[in-house]
Amino acid sequence: MNRVLPVLTVLFAILVIWYGAAVILNRAWVLDQAARSGTEVGFGQMLHETMTQERPVLPAPHQVAKGLWDGIVGQKITSKRSLVWHAGVTLSATLAGFALGTAAGLLLAIGIVHNRAMDMSVMPWAIASQTIPILAIAPMVIVVLASLGIKGLLPKALIAAYLSFFPVLVGMVKGLRAPDGMQLDLLRTYSASQGQTLRMLRLPSSVPYLFASLKVGIAAALVGTIVAELPAGATAGLGARLLSGSYYGQTIQIWAALLAAAILAAVLVMLIGAAERATLKRMGFVR
Amino acid sequence: MVIEARHLNLTFPTDDGPVHALKDVDLIVEAGDFVSFIGPSGCGKTTLLRCIAALETPTGGSLTVRGMTADAARQARSYGYVFQAAGLYPWRTIAGNIRLPLEIMGYPKAEQAERVQAVLDLVELGQFGRKFPWQLSGGMQQRASIARALAFDAGILLMDEPFGALDEIVRDRLNEELLRLWQRTGKTIVFVTHSIPEAVYLSTKIVVMSPRPGRIAKVIESPLPRVRPLDIRDTPEFIRIAHEVRESLHEGGRHD
Numbered sequence: 001m002n003r004v005l006p007v008l009t010v011l012f013a014i015l016v017i018w019y020g021a022a023v024i025l026n027r028a029w030v031l032d033q034a035a036r037s038g039t040e041v042g043f044g045q046m047l048h049e050t051m052t053q054e055r056p057v058l059p060a061p062h063q064v065a066k067g068l069w070d071g072i073v074g075q076k077i078t079s080k081r082s083l084v085w086h087a088g089v090t091l092s093a094t095l096a097g098f099a100l101g102t103a104a105g106l107l108l109a110i111g112i113v114h115n116r117a118m119d120m121s122v123m124p125w126a127i128a129s130q131t132i133p134i135l136a137i138a139p140m141v142i143v144v145l146a147s148l149g150i151k152g153l154l155p156k157a158l159i160a161a162y163l164s165f166f167p168v169l170v171g172m173v174k175g176l177r178a179p180d181g182m183q184l185d186l187l188r189t190y191s192a193s194q195g196q197t198l199r200m201l202r203l204p205s206s207v208p209y210l211f212a213s214l215k216v217g218i219a220a221a222l223v224g225t226i227v228a229e230l231p232a233g234a235t236a237g238l239g240a241r242l243l244s245g246s247y248y249g250q251t252i253q254i255w256a257a258l259l260a261a262a263i264l265a266a267v268l269v270m271l272i273g274a275a276e277r278a279t280l281k282r283m284g285f286v287r
Numbered sequence: 288m289v290i291e292a293r294h295l296n297l298t299f300p301t302d303d304g305p306v307h308a309l310k311d312v313d314l315i316v317e318a319g320d321f322v323s324f325i326g327p328s329g330c331g332k333t334t335l336l337r338c339i340a341a342l343e344t345p346t347g348g349s350l351t352v353r354g355m356t357a358d359a360a361r362q363a364r365s366y367g368y369v370f371q372a373a374g375l376y377p378w379r380t381i382a383g384n385i386r387l388p389l390e391i392m393g394y395p396k397a398e399q400a401e402r403v404q405a406v407l408d409l410v411e412l413g414q415f416g417r418k419f420p421w422q423l424s425g426g427m428q429q430r431a432s433i434a435r436a437l438a439f440d441a442g443i444l445l446m447d448e449p450f451g452a453l454d455e456i457v458r459d460r461l462n463e464e465l466l467r468l469w470q471r472t473g474k475t476i477v478f479v480t481h482s483i484p485e486a487v488y489l490s491t492k493i494v495v496m497s498p499r500p501g502r503i504a505k506v507i508e509s510p511l512p513r514v515r516p517l518d519i520r521d522t523p524e525f526i527r528i529a530h531e532v533r534e535s536l537h538e539g540g541r542h543d
Contacts, residue, residue, distance in 0.1 A: 182370050185342055189368040190391045191361055200387065204378050284377030284419050 015061055019051075022060040026050035029057070059252045067256035080235075083260045089237040090225050091264060093153050097160020098221040102214065104161060105168025112169075113176040113202070114194060123173075130166050134159065134224060139231035156237075160224035164217035171213030175206025208285055211276035218268045226261060238264075289353060289443060289475045290316035290339055296347035297334060297501075307500030308334045309345070314494065314503065316477060318442070321469055323478045323486040324494045325532065326539065331501020332479045332494075333447055339477065340368055340445050352443070364392060366443035367436025371451050373428035375420040375435075382407065382416035385435045392439055406434040409468060426457040430464075437472070444476045450485070462488055463517055470513060483536075487511075487529045488520055495532060497539025504539035507531055 030049045034041045041049065051060040059067070071083030078085060108126070111118045138159050145155040179201050187197050229239025238261045245253035280286045295312040298305040309331045316322050324332035337343040338350060341357035352360035360366070367388075375384045382403050389399045407413050410430040420428055429449055436444060450458045462485060469476055480486050486493050493507040509528055511519065519525055 182372060182374050186368070186370065186374055187391070188342060189340055189361065189366070190388045191364065192391045196391050200391070201376075204376065282378075284421060287421060 018058075018061050022056065022058045023047060023050045025057040026053060029053065055249045056251055059255050063252050064255040064259060067252040068259055071256050071260065083238075083241070083256065086236060086238050086241050086257070087260055087264055090222070090229065090239065090261070093156035093228070093237070094160055094218070094222045094225045094268075096153060097157035097162075097224060098164050098218050100157060101161035101164030101166075101217060101221060102168050105165040105213070105217070106172055108165070108169050109172035109176055110198065112173050114198075126166060126169055129162070134163060134227055137162075138224075138227050142228060142231050156225050156228040159228035160221040163224035164221040167213045167216035167220065168210070171209045171216075172206055175209025175213075176202045178202075178205045178209065204283065207283060208280060211272065211279070214272050215269050215276075218272060219265050222261065222265050222268065288315050289318050289320075290314065290351070290477070292335075292338075292348065292350045294348035295335075295338065295345050295350055297331075297338065297343065297345045309338070310500035310502045312348070312501075312503055314506075316475060316492075318475055319473055320492055321466075321476045321478065321490050322492045322494060323480055323490040324496055325480055325483065325486040326496030326501075326504075326536065327481070327498055329498040329501070330496040330539075331498070332496050334501060335496075336445055336447055336477060336479050340366060364439060365441055366445050367439070367441045369429075369433055369436050369444065369446040369449045371448045373420070373425075373432040375428055375431060377420055379419075380416065381412065381418050381420065381423065381431050384420065384431060385416075385438050388435060388439050394439070402438050406437045409437065409471075410434045411464070424457075426453055426461060429453065429461065433465075433468075437468075437474075442474055444474050446476065446478045448479050448481070451481070458485070459517060465489065466515060483529050483532050484520060487525060487532060488515065488517075493528075493532055495535040495539060497536070505535040507535070 027046065027050055030041060030046050030053075033049075050056070051063065053059075056063070068083065071081070075082035075084075077088075108118075108122055112122055113119075141159060142155050145151070145158075176198075183201060183205075184197070187201060192200070225237070226239040226242070229237035230243050238257050241257040242254055245251070245257060277286075292312050292314040295309055295314075296307075297309040298307050300306075312331075312335060314335075324335060326332050334343055338345050339352060339357060341361040350357050353363070353365050355363065355365075375381070376387070379387065385403045385406060386399050389402060394402070403416065404413070407416050410433055412427060412430055412434065415423060415427065415431075420431070423431065433444075433446075433449065450461050453461065465476075466489060476489075478486075478489060480489075487509065491509050491513070493509060494503055495505045495507065496502065497504040507528065511524060511528070
């Protein structure tokens, strides 16, 4: 209960502000309509009309909730109007990109920790790669790959991997260097090889860092996938849903897709959090 | 002799110029000796131990361990090393931690299990193999780390203030157990400490060191018998040796 109450309080405050903003932003249209038909609207009727428009500037929370409900439950899952289907398309590319990005980050981190030349050269490029706006290069990657005949999941997964390898790289470089001098000296007294040191000490020591990175990485992968779904007229995925909503002024559809993406991200991060708790407890990092 | 150092020197370059960590150290350790290095901090006692373990490289003089260079002796797995902290891996059980060197050195699986149980019994942790480190007290963790250093057949045991972080009651008991273990296994032990009673109680040979530059001030051969009950510390002989160690420490410090 102690944890639920603050969350509900914040949620309530958000809803109040949201409804207030909806009234203020949608009022102009109601007044405009009334002026055209030469009628007067009372306050009560105006409130009602700001929340029932088909294409409001800002849809009210219950409209978004209804849009979300219709999108999730109201359609067959195979329907192109089903948010579950679109979320599934986005999720598959997100997971593929996340796996690719994690593997790349892990391998680069192992290289950096073991090789001085890589230590000096890779990190600046990795940082530079993240300063380029993903919105600028995603369309180019999609278009170039499409011209090579590569379409569908892979180009999106590559963009997702591009965003998610970085937190894994940074976290794992720190994690693989986490063992202190004494722990490394102990393995030196056994004349352990680099590979043995990696397997028996560095990798296990880095697990807490890995999970912290994975949580950031999976959220970044989802953002990358959605951005990759925006250009080149993709027809499937939450990003495509966002884009078609904005083409046709379907603000409720946009907000429903946004919320679906947020829920998806929250679920993914929570799943990693659960795996983190179980693993760290098993490995004795927390009790 | 097991360890022989001649005119051993070690200087570290620092921003404030070179620091003489060890200066002209001559030392002989015979097989089966229990040798303690004692001195104030900065006297180079840990550095000397790390040189023997080939964790530091001397900048001058000669050092042989079992007739080899220190590096070759380490490659030949000549010694077990016990650090100030137990440093057990939290993700491994006690038995798993003791198995670590055996896995690295490639012992067969069946022999690993045998050896782990044998050394666990030796340090009186026979029932605790399946526990995790956090389930054990500090003293028990340090005993497990000693077992880890004994698990493979190294004739030399190098110990760097292994009981420094423990309270005196636990320390007394572990000192007693260490002596028994030394008598049973016949290993050569080199032990770093800053406690005079500990050095006198344990050692057959006490190496008093002094700082700036780190060097050996005096080597005291202990006339105490090898079998030593704890109350030997109340005998006039024990008190006389402790006094001699204290005097040497004072004299060594006078050059400051």
